[in-house]
Amino acid sequence: MKTIKFKYLYGLVSLFLVLFYACKDDLSSLDTNKLPNVIVDTVGNSKLTVFQFDKLTLDPKVNLETIKDRTFKYEWTINIEPSSTEYIVIGNQKKLDYQVSFVPTSIDRPHQLVLKITDEKSGLDYIQDWPLQIRNGIGEGIVVVETYDNTNTDISHIMSPLVTPDFNLEKIRYKIYSSVNGAPISGLVNSMVYTKLGANNVLLAGTNNNLLSIKTLDYSAGDQKEKLFYAPQSSYSTGFLGNVVQNDIYVSEGKIYSNWLQISKFGLPNANNYTIPNIIAINSRYDYPNIVLNFYSEDKGHFAYQPSFASYADRTMRPVPSSAGVFNPNQLPNKKNIAASVNNQGDFLHLLKDKTTNKYGLWILTAGGYDSENWVITPSNPKKYVDLSNAPEIDQATQFAFLDNQQTFFYATKTKIYAVIYAATNPSFGLRYTAAANEEITSLKMYYQADYPLVSRDFFSKNGKQLILGTYNGTEGKVHVLPIVNEGVGTIDQTNIKTYTGFGKILFTTTQL
Incomplete structure (x- = not known):
């Protein structure tokens, strides 16, 4: 049995040698048509880093062992996400010049940048790739x-x-x-504030039919509309956006919402009997001011205030009491809100226009105070009136x-x-x-x-x-x-x-x- 096996093995070896030598001449004919060897030098740029929205410029050294009659074409591609097998073409020249808009990546999950060099005569492709980390370029x-x-x-x-x-x-x-x-924001943004939504730093933005967030890490779209609320709203029209300590402020169709978006969402609007204008003054100072909100109510014709937006504090909205001082903040009918602000003393500034005379004026109210004996907030008082009748072209x-x-x-x-x-x-x-x-x-x-x-x-x-x-x-x-x-x-x-x-x-x- 062993002798038979050896004879069969000997026969197979002999057949292999015959076939090998029979083909030898054909293989040697390639010596006169030697294929070029393409080498991409990656020394100094084996790993690539670029800031988001900057241009990635790369002009690799390519050594071509070639014949004069050969030409090469170049194609740069990148996968659309780290670890993805789907690639897009971003260049067709040897030198890459590409504006990067992909979102920033982590160090351990880079994109793959690929250069394909094609010998147009033989059709052979030569491939070189690089890991590409994209860093946050927006500060x-x-x-x-x-x-x-x-x-x-x-x-x-x-x-x-x-x-x-x-x-x-x-x-x-x-x-x-x-x-x-891939597309702009639908509608015209009319208000925007920088804040924190959960763990993300965002720009909170509003249009006449939307409230949306934009992650400042990479400017990708974040939560919007109902995702920013505990319950869907009938409208997401935005009139005002702002923030105070531990509260984000949203005014929509005469209602005001406040909640700390870093740990929560918007709930129900604050309970009050006012139609909130889109022009309000909020005191955002870090040291918890006595009054955080002051505004002129066009339908009631007086100034109103709210001590706090915090759920554990006084959130009651009240009219500023009557005064016989420089003006009566409780009896100021027929005005239109033009602008509002707060100075670093906590004074509330309101630029109003008289609807009948078209006369402009600046009404200033104090920051309010605190009665420590009775543990109550004291309201704002009239401080100054500035007649702007002579302001040119106002x-x-x-x-x-x-x-x-x-x-x-x-x-x-x-x-x-x-x-x-x-x-x-x-x-x-x-x-x-x-x-x-x-x-x-x-x-x-x-x-x-x-x-x-x-x-x-x-x-x-x-x-x-x-x-x-x-x-x-x-x-x-x-x-x-x-x-x-x-x-x-x-x-x-x-x-x-x-x-x-x-x-x-x-x-x-x-x-x-």
Whole structure:
């Protein structure tokens, strides 16, 4: 039996040798048609890192052992998510120049970047890949809320030494919301505030039919509408968004909601017998002020206040009592809300227009107090009335911005910015800025960091010392940073104005951390 097995084995070996030598000449013919060897040098860039919304530029060294008549084509691809097997083409040249809009990745879950080099003569492909980590490239700076079609909203972002502490570069990222989410926000955003939703830092934004959140880590869309509430609402029309210590504030169709979105959702609106206007003054100061909300009720014709938004405190909404002082806050009929603010003393400022005479005025009420003997909050009192009858072109004003540490505010028409100085008995007015020819002013806001005055800390040296202006010429929006000098009179340092271009029509600006 063993001898038979050996004979069969010997026969198989002999057959293999015959076949091998029979084919040898054919294989050797390839020596005269040698295939090129393509080598991609990855020294120095074996792992890649790029900031989100920055350009990824890569020009690898490619060594080609080739013949002159051979040509090569290049294709860059990247998987759409880490660990995904679905890839998209992002370049067709040897040098890659690609704007990255993917969301940031963790270190242990990078994207895969692939370069395929194809020998067009032989059809052979040579593959080189790199792990690509995408880092968060959006930090503290200006959020530019803009529209390109007067129907939908996009968001751009500015980081610069003027608005970003400890930062010496300038980074402008355009249309980042639509880049990340594939489309702009439906509708025009009318209000936005930086806050925390659960564990995520977000921009809470509202339109006339939506309330939505945007994660500032990567500008991806977060929870919206009913997901922000314990129960679905009949409407999500947004009139005002703000925040105070441990509470986020939302006004919708005359109702006011308050809850701490970091640990909860919005519940029922606060119980009261007022129709809440979209223009209100909230005291956001970190040290738990005696009164957090003050507003003018257009239907009741008087000022009202609320001590707290906290569930454990006094949330009753009351009229400001009558007074025989500089004005009677309880009898002030037929006015229209124009603007409202709070200064760093806690005073509530209300710019109102008389519906009959069209006369403008600034009504100022105190911050309120606390009666320690009876353990009750004492209401605001009238402090000052400022007659604005002589304010130039104030009837054409569309934008207002208040300084919280000076008795000064700004208002803007379509082409001009005026300052109002009201420290004296009679206010004074001054033209501070005129827009360039063919440019229209579309937004105006004081620059305050996103957590001011919600926390107690050392704020940026430019906090509260510059205006953020938006203009539009029909095709392009511009953001201008206007430094304010000469404290108390609102002078703008014209020679040091900084302008950023390339935006849509700017609806307004805000800040984020």
